[in-house]
Amino acid sequence: MSRTTEPLRIGILSFAHPHVEAYARSLVERGIEVVGTDLPPYDAGTQRGAALAERLGIEYLDDVDAVLARAPHGVIVTAENARHRELVLAAIAAGAHVLCEKPIATEVGDALAMVDAADAAGVSLMTAYPVRFAPSFRELVARVRAGQLGEIVAVSGTNNGKIPLDRSWFTNAAAAGGGALVDHVVHCADLLDELLGEPAQEVYATTNRILHADRGVAVETGGVVSIAYPSGVIATIDCSWSQPDSAATWGGLTLEVHGTNGSMRIDPFAAHLSGYAEGGATWDAFGTDLDGLMIDEFLGAIRESRAPSPDGSVGVRTLAIVDAAKRSVRSGTPVGVLATA
Structure with missing residues (x-):
């Protein structure tokens, strides 16, 4: 990678994920030239396409090829999960660095192919995990590494939110890869990846569709995932869509770390x-x-010709936990996590 000193141009591929609004605003606030395109189908009543681009103050182009023809330095992929691979590979082939929305893919094999393609092309692949930039998390990591908690024995995480019915692809197993488990496990899994510094070994998971049962949702709406690590640490994640529609906020995330001290x-x-x-x-x-701190990391990595954090390999490891959780739900037993390196 060569250092970039010219003004940056960033492309956005698809407006399917609602996080696209925060990312686009962060780019515009930083004076970045932004071009984007959207991909149908669109949910009725949800602003998408050229209308959303106009509201966000970014230039709208007709298709993916038109965006990539502008030779963007970086591309942000905010499509449905099942579309990540094709769009990331297209951006990599165009020579662009990529920030891909979480989860990085719906299948571990697809995620590995994306990482390999980025490595071969000499461009960076970053996974969109903004919570790891939280000052409280960084302070927690520093204190754990300083030994204040002694030996870590258990971690408990929650990532609960509203059911995202306004973007119906989130409840479509083919487009999203699953429901609440896929949507919410990965954020906590990323924090665990950074905090513990070791890949997960075994996963046991259970899910149900008790929440929102009256809405005809075919994917899981609630779940708990237990993860065992080689060091002996046990982590649990509550990944439910348990916030009511009337809640004043989308939801939240917490992390509790327990050690011998x-x-x-x-x-x-x-x-x-x-x-x-x-x-x-x-x-x-x-x-x-x-979100702004994450965008700064992405832009900084492009300008400074360095690998971003969290990179695509983190995306693969966290997806491997989701993959194991889905297999555990199907089998009703603990299962091993696929090796990703």
């Missing part, structure tokens, strides 16, 4: 003002802009 807990999205005002319940976050 003590325990610590973080709640990265806790900084907010909440209450009731005209129109109902309010939730106004004022904490650190984690």
Whole structure:
């Protein structure tokens, strides 16, 4: 990779994932030239395509080839999970660095192919895990590495949110790869990957569709995943779509770490003002802009010709945990995690 000193141009492929709005705003706020395109089908009542691009203040082009023809320095892929591989490989073939929305793919084999293609092309592949940029998480990691908690024995994570019915592909197994388990396990798995520094060994998972049963959803809406690591650490993740539609915020994430000398807990999205005002319940976050910090890492890696963090290999390892969880649900037994290196 060569150092880039010219003004950056970033492409966005697909507006399917709602995170695209935060990413695009972060780029525009930083004075980055942004070109994007969307891919149908669109959900009724959800603003997509050229109308969304106009609202976000980015240039809209007709298709993926038109975006890549602009020779963007980097590309952000915010498509349905099942479309990640094709779009990431297209961006890599065009010589662009890539930030791919989580999970990196729906199949481990696809994720490995994406990492291999990026390595062969000499471009970087980054996985979109903004929560690892939270100051509270970074402080937690520093304290754990300093030995304040002694030997880590257990970790408990939660990532709960509203069911994303406004983007119906999230509840389509073919497009998303699954439901709440696929949507929410990976964020906590990324934090575990950074905190523990070792790949997962075995997974036992259980899911159900009790939540939102009246909505005809065919994917899992609630679940718990237990992960065993080679060091003996046991981690659990509650990955349910358990926030009601009436909740003032989308949901949240927490992480508790327990060691032989003590325990610590973080709640990265806790900084907010909440209450009731005209129109109902309010939730106004004022904490650190984690999406913005992640975008800064992506842009910095391009400018400085270095590997971004978290890279595609992290995306593969966290997807391997989801893959094992899905196999465990099917078998009803603990299963081994596929080797990814």
